[in-house]
Amino acid sequence: MISVLIQRVVAPGMEVSYDQIINSVMQSAITVPGFISGESMHNLEYPNVRYVMVKMRSELDWYAWHASPERNQALTQIAPLLLEAEKVTLLSH
Numbered sequence: 001m002i003s004v005l006i007q008r009v010v011a012p013g014m015e016v017s018y019d020q021i022i023n024s025v026m027q028s029a030i031t032v033p034g035f036i037s038g039e040s041m042h043n044l045e046y047p048n049v050r051y052v053m054v055k056m057r058s059e060l061d062w063y064a065w066h067a068s069p070e071r072n073q074a075l076t077q078i079a080p081l082l083l084e085a086e087k088v089t090l091l092s093h
Contacts, residue, residue, distance in 0.1 A: 003091040004062055006052040014081040025074040034061020
């Protein structure tokens with residue numbers, strides 16, 4: 001099992017739109033092969049910094065989701081709301 005930490009910096013005023021989109025993305029990720037769990041969080045000190053923590057069965061499962069048309073479509077909706085590119089960190093247990 002691996003965990004994937006995704007950090008995104010959302011433009012001021014775009015937080016509600018981002019949260020709506022990411023909730024939809026998380027719902028679609030539930031059906032992805034290898035998906036175990038996921039949660040969306042925000043930084044208490046910097047509320048426009050958002051995190052998504054996803055647990056996947058393997059790196060291969062993550063890379064399949066990462067390259068999927070569904071995730072890429074979601075990123076086209078999310079990207080205009082961000083101040084910088086997302087940062088993805090793969091973590092091992």
